[in-house]
Amino acid sequence: xxxxxxxxxxxxxxxxxxxxxxxxxxxxxxxxxxxxxxxxxxxxxxxxxxxxxxxxxxxxxxxxxxxxxxxxxxxxxxxxxxxxxxxxxxxxxxxxxxxxxxxxxxxxxxxxxxxxxxxxxxxxxxxxxxxxxxxxxxxxxxxxxxxxxxxxxxxxxxxxxxxxxxxxxxxxxxxxxxxxxxxxxxxxxxxxxxxxxxxxxxxxxxxxxxxxxxxxxxxxxxxxxxxxxxxxxxxxxxx
Amino acid sequence: xxxxxxxxxxxxxxxxxxxxxxxxxxxxxxxxxxxxxxxxxxxxxxxxxxxxxxxxxxxxxxxxxxxxxxxxxxxxxxxxxxxxxxxxxxxxxxxxxxxxxxxxxxxxxxxxxxxxxxxxxxxxxxxxxxxxxxxxxxxxxxxxxxxxxxxxxxxxxxxxxxxxxxxxxxxxxxxxxxxxxxxxxxxxxxxxxxxxxxxxxxxxxxxxxxxxxxxxxxxxxxxxxxxxxxxxxxxxxxxxxxxxxxxxxxxxxxxxxxxxxxxxxxxxxxxxxxxxxxxxxxxxxxxxxxxxxxxxxxxxxxxxxxxxxxxxxxxxx
Numbered sequence: 097x098x099x100x101x102x103x104x105x106x107x108x109x110x111x112x113x114x115x116x117x118x119x120x121x122x123x124x125x126x127x128x129x130x131x132x133x134x135x136x137x138x139x140x141x142x143x144x145x146x147x148x149x150x151x152x153x154x155x156x157x158x159x160x161x162x163x164x165x166x167x168x169x170x171x172x173x174x175x176x177x178x179x180x181x182x183x184x185x186x187x188x189x190x191x192x193x194x195x196x197x198x199x200x201x202x203x204x205x206x207x208x209x210x211x212x213x214x215x216x217x218x219x220x221x222x223x224x225x226x227x228x229x230x231x232x233x234x235x236x237x238x239x240x241x242x243x244x245x246x247x248x249x250x251x252x253x254x255x256x257x258x259x260x261x262x263x264x265x266x267x268x269x270x271x272x273x274x275x276x277x278x279x280x281x282x283x284x285x286x287x288x289x290x291x292x293x294x295x296x297x298x299x300x301x302x303x304x305x306x307x308x309x310x311x312x313x314x315x316x317x318x319x320x321x322x323x324x325x326x327x328x329x330x331x332x333x334x335x
Numbered sequence: 336x337x338x339x340x341x342x343x344x345x346x347x348x349x350x351x352x353x354x355x356x357x358x359x360x361x362x363x364x365x366x367x368x369x370x371x372x373x374x375x376x377x378x379x380x381x382x383x384x385x386x387x388x389x390x391x392x393x394x395x396x397x398x399x400x401x402x403x404x405x406x407x408x409x410x411x412x413x414x415x416x417x418x419x420x421x422x423x424x425x426x427x428x429x430x431x432x433x434x435x436x437x438x439x440x441x442x443x444x445x446x447x448x449x450x451x452x453x454x455x456x457x458x459x460x461x462x463x464x465x466x467x468x469x470x471x472x473x474x475x476x477x478x479x480x481x482x483x484x485x486x487x488x489x490x491x492x493x494x495x496x497x498x499x500x501x502x503x504x505x506x507x508x509x510x511x512x513x514x515x516x517x518x519x520x521x522x523x524x525x526x527x528x529x530x531x532x533x534x535x536x537x538x539x540x541x542x543x544x545x546x547x548x549x550x551x552x553x554x555x556x557x558x559x560x561x562x563x564x565x566x567x568x569x570x571x572x573x574x575x576x577x578x579x580x581x582x583x584x585x586x587x588x589x590x591x592x593x594x595x596x597x598x599x600x601x602x603x604x605x606x607x608x609x610x611x612x613x614x615x616x617x618x619x620x621x622x623x624x625x626x627x628x629x630x631x632x633x634x635x636x637x638x639x640x641x642x643x644x645x646x647x648x649x650x651x652x
Contacts, residue, residue: 102435106424113423174419178480181383181415182436183408333387335346 099184103192104199107166111200116165121204124158132211142219144212148229148302152269152295155240160261162200163244164254166193167329171252180329187326194245194322201237205230224304232301235314239294240265242321249328265294272296336361336488336518337382341391344377351377353542354391359535361487364514366533367522370642374542375522376416379492382520383413395488409438412486416493418477422466426457426476429465430483437484451479455509471502478509489513491521495528507532526638540642553637561609562630564590566598569622581616583609596625 111117131154132147139146170176179189212230215221247261248254270276272293280286290296294317297310337359344352352374359365367375380386382393384404392399398406421429430451434444452458455475460468468476474494481489494510495503510519510532523529529536530550538546538553546553567574571589574597578587583603591598603609610629617624 098438099436102432106421106432109428110421110423173422174415174417175421177380177385177415177419178413178433178477181385181408181411181413182433183405183438184436185405333385335344335386 099188100192104196107196142221159240160244164258167248168254168257186329190326197241228301232298236298239317242318246321246325249325269294339393343390344388364534365520366529366536369539373539412481412489414477414481414491418473420465433480455479489519545641563601564628566626
């Protein structure tokens with residue numbers, strides 16, 4: 097626990113010691129607010145549907161930017177050699193780094209709560225979908241982060257890490273979208289793809305019901321990619 | 336304290352470390368010497384549990400580096416080559432981060448941090464970010480992080496590379512000081528460094544240990560013949576024909592001729608006191624002697640002989 101906390105603290109501070117955190121938070125909030133207000137007054141309904149539906153796509157470009165440096169930079173600088181010779185277990189490093197990236201995303205999402213507050217002030221929204229939507233934002237974000245972290249373990253180049261992260265997330269996102277599902281043909285495969293899609297479970301949360309199946313999906317996806325990251329870190333010892 | 340048995344590490348088809356075995360005891364300062372790419376770094380990386388080996392085993396303080404790596408890592412302080420550090424952290428923050436993972440109790444962290452700052456001479460930069468530090472200070476900070484938990488074993492990969500001569504001397508003195516209490520393993524491809532600091536030397540070439548001993552015993556091994564540089568004023572032809580007749584002279588080369596001063600490099604048989612003999616020889620012939628110098632046979636010769644690469648001479652010097 098102590099080790100995870102040390103890594104977490106170091107990585108979280110590192111986001112705020114560099115411009116990364118500020119740029120990330122600013123642009124994410126500006127863009128999400130723009131997507132929110134773009135249709136809000138035209139549709140003239142007190143809900144956040146328009147905002148939530150673009151979030152999987154906004155995440156696609158923003159979240160891998162948070163995780164791209166986590167391992168790639170360590171390897172580029174060579175600092176991984178000191179880090180991995182400290183008395184620390186591989187999974188502790190992976191978890192510490194992951195939690196730090198999640199904390200940054202969490203802070204950003206917390207700051208975006210001004211939007212639902214504005215909605216509540218202007219109208220009388222249904223609280224369920226908004227609360228579940230926010231839980232979904234955190235869960236889906238956590239899933240994107242675990243994929244991005246894995247991408248970062250693959251390379252020492254941050255740009256490659258970023259693009260591979262986007263690519264992996266994109267594949268997992270698109271397989272659950274209608275455009276793919278309609279063209280598959282096989283109903284059985286379509287249901288599997290739809291289940292695996294990153295956005296499918298988010299949409300289901302947006303209906304305002306906290307379904308355990310959605311939670312299980314996100315948690316197992318996160319667990320799977322964190323496990324892959326740990327394996328990948330261990331593999332690097334073989335050289 | 337450290338036992339390495341038949342260690343082998345391959346990268347694809349290349350064998351980086353080839354069946355290496357050695358021991359090291361507490362209180363030793365062990366120098367790994369070898370040309371670039373000889374396998375020094377790889378051996379250290381296996382000992383520090385950064386890399387796994389393909390064959391063989393290694394134990395540190397009785398703990399296996401593969402199966403009980405966390406125990407091993409607790410006992411080792413490691414400074415990798417070129418001291419890789421997080422450039423976006425403050426010097427103090429960095430040391431505190433290492434101290435936390437090193438499990439130094441919270442009450443002692445301040446104290447230990449202060450101690451390593453003193454030992455490594457970092458007082459003047461404690462307010463700075465790591466990214467602002469010069470190469471020399473980075474190296475010291477790297478050393479500080481490896482010492483913070485007061486490890487019984489310190490492993491350093493080329494601790495003096497890229498430093499200026501003053502910094503090199505400082506780091507060497509630090510190694511000597513620290514070596515009084517701890518076991519140190521460090522690597523270098525600079526020869527004077529090992530003779531200046533080590534109690535034992537391992538010469539590594541092509542992944543194999545080619546020599547293992549004290550600096551003195553290794554230098555003894557190389558004493559095949561003696562080399563004498565001599566400068567004489569006299570008639571060239573006569574000198575050379577008489578030199579040829581001397582029975583202890585194996586070969587001679589005229590290296591230089593300036594204003595009638597003839598410089599020769601003479602190689603003689605072992606144990607013949609060639610310098611003395613040559614002095615008598617010049618005096619007896621009535622020539623004048625302006626320079627007579629016996630080349631000391633050094634580690635350099637051992638190194639070149641064992642690594643068998645004459646083009647290393649410049650690097651080694």
